[in-house]
Amino acid sequence: MGLEFKYPYLLLILIISAIVLFLFIKHSKGYNHIEKIWITCIRGLVFTLIIISLATPQLVFKIDERNVVFLVDSSASMIGTQDEILSWIEKGVISKREKDQFAIISLGKNAAVEQSLNVNKDVIQELSTNIDKYDTNIEQGIQLASSIFPSNSNGRVVLFSDGNETVGNVLDAARLLRQRGIVLDYIPITRHFGQDMAVTEFSVPSSLYEGETVKLTMKVESNYAANSKVRITLNDEEIIEKDVKIKEGTNLITFSHEATETGFYIYKGEIAATGDTFAENNHLKAISNVKGTPRVLVVQSEQNEGVSEALISSGLIVEQILPQQLPSTLSGYLRYQSILFNNVAATDIGEKKMNLINQAVKDFGTGFVMAGGENSFGLGGYFKTPIEELLPVDMEVKGKQELPSLGLIIVLDRSGSMEGDKLSLAKEAAARSVELLREKDTLGFIAFDDRPWEIIETAPITNKKDAIEKIRSVPAGGGTEIYSALEAAFNRLIPLELQRKHIILLTDGQSATSNDYHSLIDKGKKTNITLSTVALGQDSDKRLLEDLADYGAGRFYDVVDDTVIPSILSRETAVLTRTYIVDEPFYPTIHPNFDWDPLFKDGVPEMNAYIAVTPKSTSQTVLSSNKEDPVLSEWQFGLGRTIAFTSDFSGKWAGNWAKWEIWPHFINKLISKTLPSFNSEPYTVHVENKNGQTVxxxxxxxxxxxxxxxxxxxxxxxxxxxxxxITAPGRYELVMDQDPGMYFISIKQLSEDGDEKLYKTGFTIPYSDELLLKGDNFSLLKEASNITGGKQLTKEKMAFAPIPHFSVKKQSITSLLIFIAFLFFFLEIAIRRFGLPNVTSLFRKYVKPRQHLIKDTEVPKLRKKIRTESYSSKTIEVKEFSPKFKDTDKENSNRNIEDRIEDNSKRNPHDSMKRLLEAKKRTNR
Known part of the structure; x- marks a missing residue:
């Protein structure tokens, strides 16, 4: 056991306290010499105890237990070494003592505990934790290892690695281990690399012009020679395939390609190698932005060549697709300068693709135009979608008081198969439908499994918030029985006097029973009840659901993408109220606008119909109806500009507009207003990896x-x-911590005149250096271990060898010293207040003199003498003590003297002797 101080420099205060005590002895008055000595000693003791307490003294106990943490590099470069490492650990554990503990941690980009610290000798058979193997962060592994050592104890970390770290700094971690007295030892593990080829570089110019020939350069590193095939793809379409002979070492391959279209070009260079150790390092991507004639994406369900022809005639490049063909990646939208939705329903798209379009418009300046029709705006199911967010109008109609009375019941499958995202999206869809209804509209909500559960009773809505909470609280569970739930919905609606009554059925399964659905629907038709059905997933009874929707005069939806569920229900709710379509011929009102005035200077033709929407507060209305609803509205959304045209392009709603001589110019104006203005001289982008972060x-x-x-x-x-x-004039640096892949960057710069300059480009983060063909780096492991006083372990039993620094347990005694100091402090106050004689007399009062006391060993001899001694020729008879002795007056007078002696001897031998002599005198009388 030892003693140490946490802040030993505070002990210097003892010098000051000694000076204070000296001055007290020399100059204090009013105390006699003895009192002064007592006060000085006690005060000095108090000062000493308090100053020692400030220095935080700790008792130090040595602990001979050895704690060892085995740290195993499980990154991709260490594939095939696991069995070798676990075998080494198992042999090492055999040599540990009974109280020694060990743990196992595996590391990659992150670290995880495989086996917690324990005294058992059982070793796990495999490393099973889920870690990111595509980086090596030894520093994080060491930090985790040091955290599992018991508090105030040290030990040993045994590292198994090839020394190639791609993230972190092992030397910094080693310095922290040294501060804690933890030793870092290592076992060098040689990587078992097989044959491997790696595309280490793939570059194209970041900026091109239409018609320019681009040079593609690919760099391949290989540890063997072989004949391979190189493929180059452009926007996922193969443009080059070539057989090449790869030699061992570095190979440089070049190709050329003509940029015939504008937009983002995403090239992918790939080498086909059989038997490679890593397939992840066989390809890289590069991005180039080709400038030239703007490219427009036209999305429409029905063939309408008039729109595309009008745009092509103005010199734009047009690509026309169906809604289902929309790209599922951001790069697919960044190829275009503007996107046109012509009467497209949200139920054909899904919110994932809507989010990508929203991102392209907001952050990269892509333009967006939506034209009306029966499948567009609110009728298309865009309420509360990312497309509604980017448009200058809201889908809700401000004139809801004109809508007919409506009764809606949603019948939702809540069986066990619906659990998860499917049920969550269905409940969110029902919640959106509630928000679209008026307060006086009638709503019912029935959830079913093997029986119907009426969550919301069919009645006029009084509290939307409460209804939405009830819908969102529905759990999953049970089987599937459709008929009884559908029957309950019909029975609730039939007696109600409403203009429109509708039921929406959503299910992902098949009914457990077969009933006469047509008779049930016929019963409902007598009171104008319609039925729509939604099939969720491949296991649903699509034939039955489609038949129910057809017979019930509703619509059938076959859902492949679950994210369209909310759009389906909001569309169904909007379709019920056909007054979303304003079908009254009118002449649009022209609002002054600098960009549009030249086009409308001679007035505009009559229009037949449009979809009612509500303008957003910051939007600009260019044309409005006689009911003050916006017909043509625009605004800025992030970096992009969007336009809403609530009439159609087919001429059915636009009326005479489709016959107007400047109709093609009007369509072209819609698109040209949304085209982004990009600077012709973009920034150059360079990507590099610095200590695990992408710069x-x-x-x-x-x-x-x-x-x-x-x-x-x-x-x-x-x-x-x-x-x-900013690192220098015109130079900027972005730091991000992301996984390998493709990324896009938009740059907006304000000039001194306040003008905005917009750039957009892309870059790729290549695969980790973990997958590169590198040699071992054992020198790094040696340097790290030397910092802690460790070394390379050559034998398994060395893992539990004595640790250079003993583990210790520390216990603070500060509180005890302060407590003692206060006791002496109170004593010193008493001496100064009452004087030393009074204080000492107080102690003497409670302490009796101990002179002439009979020793305890003499009492038995005295007892024997009394038994045999006679007084006046008469022997005293001593009776033995009995538990049954009754304490009467007579018996008290004849009480055995020996019992008195025993009783008194327990107290004080002197007092006992005195009372014994008095008893003898009384007997002699």
Whole structure:
């Protein structure tokens, strides 16, 4: 056991306290010499105890238990070494003592505990935790290892690795181990690399012009020679395939390609190699932005060549697709400068694709136009979708008081197969439908499994918030029985006096019973009840559901993408109220607008119909109806501009507009107003990896210091967090921590005149260096272990060898010293207040003199003497004590003297002797 101080320098205060005590002895008055000595000693003791307490003293106990943490590199470069490492650990554990403990941790980009610290000798048979194997972060592994050692104890970390770290700094971690007295030892593990080829570089110019020939350069590293095939794809379409002979070492391959279209070009260079160790390093991507004639994407369900022809005639490049063909990646939208939705329903798209379009418009300046029709705006199911967010209008109609009375019952399958996202989206869809209804509309909600559950009784809505909460609280569970739930819904609606009554059935399964559905629907038809059905998933009874919708005069939806469920229900709710379509011929009112005035200077033709919407507060209305509803509205959404035209392009609703001589110019104006204005000289982008983080370097030839705003988005449309700083005039640096893949960046810069300059480009983060062909780096492991006083272990039993620094347990005694100091402090106050004689007399009062006391060993001899001694020729008879002795007056007078002696001897031998002599005198009388 030892003693140590946490803040030993505070002990210097003892010198000051000694000076204070010296001055007290020399100059104090009013105390006699003895009192002064007592006060000085006690005060000095109090000072000493308090100052020692401030220095935080700790008793130190040595602990001979050895704690060992085995740290196993399980990254991709260590594939095939697991059995070898676990065998080494198992042999090492055999040599541990009974109280020694060990743990096992595996590390990659992150670290995880495989076996917690324990004294057992059982070793796990495999490393099974889920870690990211495509990086090596030894630093994080060491940090986790040090955290599982018992508090205030040290031990040994045994590292199994090849020494190639791609993230973190093992030397920094080793310095922290040294501060805790933990030793880092290592076992070098040689990587078992087989044959492997890797595409280490693939580059194209970041900016091109239409018609320009682009040079593609691919760099391949290989540890063997072989004949391979190289493929180059452009926007997922193969453009080059070539057989090449790869030699061992570095190979440089070049190709050329003509940029015939504008927009983002995403090239992918890939080498086909059989028997490779890593397939992940066989390809890389590169991005180029080709400038030239703007490209427009026209999305429409019905063939309407008039729109495309009008745009092509104005010199635009047009690509026409169906809604189902919309791209599922962000890069698919960034190829276009503007997107046109011509009478497209949200139920044909899904919210995932809507989110990507929203991202392209908001962060990359892509334009967007929506034209009306029976499948567009509110009737298309766009209520509360990402498309509604980017448009200058809301889907709700401000004139809801004109809508007919409506009764809606939603019948939702809540069986066990619906559990998860499917049920969550269905409940969210029902909630949106509630928000579209008026307060006086009638709503019912029935959830069913093997029986119906009426969650919301069919009645006029009084509290939307309460209804939505009830819908969202429905759990999953049970089987599937459709008929009884559908029957309950019909029975609730039949007696109600409403103008429109509708039932929406959503299920992902097949009914457990077969009943006469047609008779039930016929019964409902007598009171104008209609029925729509939604088939969720492949296991649903689509034939039955389609038949029910057809017979019930409703619509059938076959859902493949679950994210369209909310749009389906909001569309169904909107379709019920046909007054969303304003079908009254009118002349649109023209609102002054600098860009549109030249087109409308001679007035506009009559229009037949449009879809009623509500303008957003910051939007600009260019044309409005005689009911003040917007017909043509625009606004700025992020970096992009969007337009809503609530009439149609087919001429059915637009009326005489389709016959108007400037009709093609009007369509072209809609698109040209949304085309982004990109600067012709973009920033150059350079990507590099620094200590596990991706660093994006942006450089402009202008070399100015104007601030810029950047947005980085992944291929899936997810915004990436990044921090930016200026490193030099015209040079900026973004730091981000992201996985390998493709990313897009938009850059907005404000000039000194206040003008905005917009750039957009992309870059790829290559695969980790973990997958590169590298040698071992055992020198790094040796350097790290030397910092802690460790070494390379050559034998298994060395894992539990004595640790250079004993583990210790520390116990603070500060509280005890302060308690003792206060006791002496109170004593010193008493001496100064009452004087030393009074204090000492107080102690003497409770302490009796102990002179002439009979020793305890003499009492038995005295007892024997009394038994045999006679007084006046008479022997005293001593009676033995009995538990049954009764304490009467007579017996008290004859009480045995021996019992008295025993009783008194327990107290004080002197007092006992005195009372014994008095008893003898009384007997002699």
């Amino acid at each position: 994006i370097q942006l450089q402009s030839s202008s070399s100015d210091l104007n601030p810029i705003e950047t947005v980085v988005v992944s291929q899936s449309g997810k915004k990436v967090n990044s921090s930016m700083k």
